[in-house]
Amino acid sequence: MSKEIHLIDKDFVPYISEEKILSRVKVLSSQIRADYGTNNVLFLSVLNGSFMFTSDLMKSMNGEVELSFIKLSSYEGTSTSGKVHELIGLNQNIQGRHIVILEDIVDTGLTVQRVITMLQMQNPLSIEVCTLLYKPEAFKGDTAPKYFGFKIPNKFVVGYGLDYDQLGRNFNEIYQLKD
Numbered sequence: 001m002s003k004e005i006h007l008i009d010k011d012f013v014p015y016i017s018e019e020k021i022l023s024r025v026k027v028l029s030s031q032i033r034a035d036y037g038t039n040n041v042l043f044l045s046v047l048n049g050s051f052m053f054t055s056d057l058m059k060s061m062n063g064e065v066e067l068s069f070i071k072l073s074s075y076e077g078t079s080t081s082g083k084v085h086e087l088i089g090l091n092q093n094i095q096g097r098h099i100v101i102l103e104d105i106v107d108t109g110l111t112v113q114r115v116i117t118m119l120q121m122q123n124p125l126s127i128e129v130c131t132l133l134y135k136p137e138a139f140k141g142d143t144a145p146k147y148f149g150f151k152i153p154n155k156f157v158v159g160y161g162l163d164y165d166q167l168g169r170n171f172n173e174i175y176q177l178k179d
Helices: 018-036 051-060 110-120
Strands: 005-007 010-016 041-047 066-076 079-088 098-106 126-134 147-151 174-177
Touching (some): 018 051
Parallel strands (some): 041 066, 041 098
């Protein structure tokens, strides 16, 4: 793994290696394919943070997949703002479709719950959540993600799409805020 990194005014230490991430992404793709078989599933990637996870997951999925994107924001600095701001909406019909929401991280669950609420209004057949990182200690939602790569403690992380004030997304590994 890489060395410690510095972004703006914070130091981060290596936490999850690229090798571990990619290995777990392959397991997630196998679980999803096993659950849905050949059903037509629409993956809905929540930008910006999930772009690397989405790319690697899509590359490891066997068979045909459909992918669309939405963009929501609830973070300011290192903590959630408590308000979800819709930035880019879904522009396709999802009625009667199986939907898998792709997230980089689920902590409070506020963002993913907003996405689910928006999607339910369009009567999909099913909605599940697949996230790379899940913080059970911080989760305040109704239902935990069905698919997750790693359960992590309630500490701030960057890398592999996750950012600190828009920096750090480009790292192939995940770094945790240094104590």
